[in-house]
Amino acid sequence: MSEASIDVSRTAAEGIALAARRLREARRLVALTGAGISAESGVPTFRGPGGLWRQYRPEDLATPDAFARDPRLVWEWYAWRRQVIAPLRPNAAHRALVALEKRTPEFLLATQNVDGLHGTAGSARVVELHGTIWRLRCTSCAHTREDRGVPLAEIPPRCACGALLRPGVVWFGEALPEEPVTRAFEAAREAEAVLVVGTSSLVYPAAALPQVARAAGAFVIEINPEPTPLTPLADVSLRGPAAALLPAIVEGT
Ligand code: BJW
Ligand code: ZN
Numbered sequence: 001m002s003e004a005s006i007d008v009s010r011t012a013a014e015g016i017a018l019a020a021r022r023l024r025e026a027r028r029l030v031a032l033t034g035a036g037i038s039a040e041s042g043v044p045t046f047r048g049p050g051g052l053w054r055q056y057r058p059e060d061l062a063t064p065d066a067f068a069r070d071p072r073l074v075w076e077w078y079a080w081r082r083q084v085i086a087p088l089r090p091n092a093a094h095r096a097l098v099a100l101e102k103r104t105p106e107f108l109l110a111t112q113n114v115d116g117l118h119g120t121a122g123s124a125r126v127v128e129l130h131g132t133i134w135r136l137r138c139t140s141c142a143h144t145r146e147d148r149g150v151p152l153a154e155i156p157p158r159c160a161c162g163a164l165l166r167p168g169v170v171w172f173g174e175a176l177p178e179e180p181v182t183r184a185f186e187a188a189r190e191a192e193a194v195l196v197v198g199t200s201s202l203v204y205p206a207a208a209l210p211q212v213a214r215a216a217g218a219f220v221i222e223i224n225p226e227p228t229p230l231t232p233l234a235d236v237s238l239r240g241p242a243a244a245l246l247p248a249i250v251e252g253t
Contacts, residue, residue, distance in 0.1 A: 012238070016245070019221045019236045020252040026192040026219070028106040030184070031097055032209050033113060036198020036224060040091045040243040043115050044084065047200050048226070062171045071164055075156040078167045082133055086150040090121035093197065093242035096250040098122045100195075110184040112199060112206050114169045127180035129206050135168030144168060176205065188213040197223045198242050201230040210234075221249075 023029065035045040045051045056077065067074045098121050101107045109126045111118055114133040118126050137144045140163030147157075157165040170176050188194060194213040201207045210230055214220050222234040223245050231237045238245050 012240075015236045015238050016248050016252060019238065019249045022193050022219045022221065022236075023100065023195065023249060026104065028187070028191050029100065029104045029108075029193055029195065030187045030191040030209070030213060030218075031100070031107075031109045031195040031197065032184075032199065032206065033097075033109065033111045033118070033197045034199025034201075034206075035113060037093050037242045037246075038088075038091075038113055038115050038117050039198065040093065040241060041088045041117060042084075043088060043113075043117070044081075045198075047202070062169075063173060064171055067166060067171070071156045071166075075152075075167075078133065078169075079152050079155055082152070083150050085115050085133065086148070088115070088117070090117045091243045093246040094118055094121035094123070096246040097197075100250050101125055106187075106190070108184065108187040110180070110187075110206070110209060112203065114167075127184050129170070129176050129180055129184065131167075131169040131177065133167060133169060136165040137168045139164045139166050181205065184209060185212060188218070189216045191216075191218045193219040193221065195221045195223070196230060196234070197246060199224070199228070201228040223249075 035043065039045055061074055061077050094117050097109055097118065101109065101123055107125050109118060109123050110129055111126060112130050114128070114130055116132055116134050134146060134148050135144055136147050136157060138159040138161060141159060141161045143159050143161065159165050188209050189212060191213050194210050196210050210220050211233065214233055220234045222228070222230055222237040223242050225240055
């Protein structure tokens, strides 16, 4: 083994120990998760190798204009994703966040994911910043409904009022749901540490959450196999998959 590789592994071990200590000491914690935390469960990420955006253009599928132009095409994409996600199970990273929540006095998990796997794992203090793929919302009246049916009974699905239903997710150019965002940013301003797992840190306003926490004095821990725009701002950036690293820093505390 070269000297360089010995150095790298020692740095990684030190990073894990430091992250573990800061998580153990923090009484107020915020975790921000993205698609990468569900990657090892089998959920496709958006960007990067095999990411959803490599095959599809977001402007064709994840915008209000796209839905207005071709609701059937957009619904076929969401119906396919619902079918992919439905049988998938939470992984060790989701479970580590449940353990962290249980032992931390003030904890909030803000997720950008629409797959619902944090809830399935048992996380209770969760806000879904980009909504959920398991809720349908009417484009005309106030009706919403939880629907885990796979496949959907009709595409595109319709409300009893006759109007189209849409996926209960947040598309580009749409405002995020107010209450979850307010809760997340308030918690970020109060947090002693913020744990950022499996996100490219490219999509705003979610990407601003760790920046806000850091400006208010929080210790920033990032877990990601790749560097991101957040990496230079992080106090510890651990390079690797969440399902291995997250249990290590939670159980190592
Ligand atoms: C692993 C791993 C493993 C792999 N372990 N890690 C400022 C500047 C420029 C633009 C803007 C700005 N502020 C707002 C904007 C516009 C826009 C935006 O951010 N654009 C940028 C792309 C430039 N934002 C918006 O439009 C937002 N709305 C808004 O700002 O509204 C303003 C408004 C106010 C008032 C009235 C009206 C409007 C809305 C954003 C909605 C995003 N929606 C999507 C789709 C959701 C529905 C669906 O699922 O179909 O959300 S886009 C997509 O990206 C999805 C994700 O939640 C989001 C983030 O992606 P994420 O989670 O980071 O995934 P990836 O794939 O990008 O990254 C995965 C990462 O995991 C990688 O880093 C891997 O390395 C890593 N990884 N394996 C750990 N095993
Ligand atoms: Zn309706």
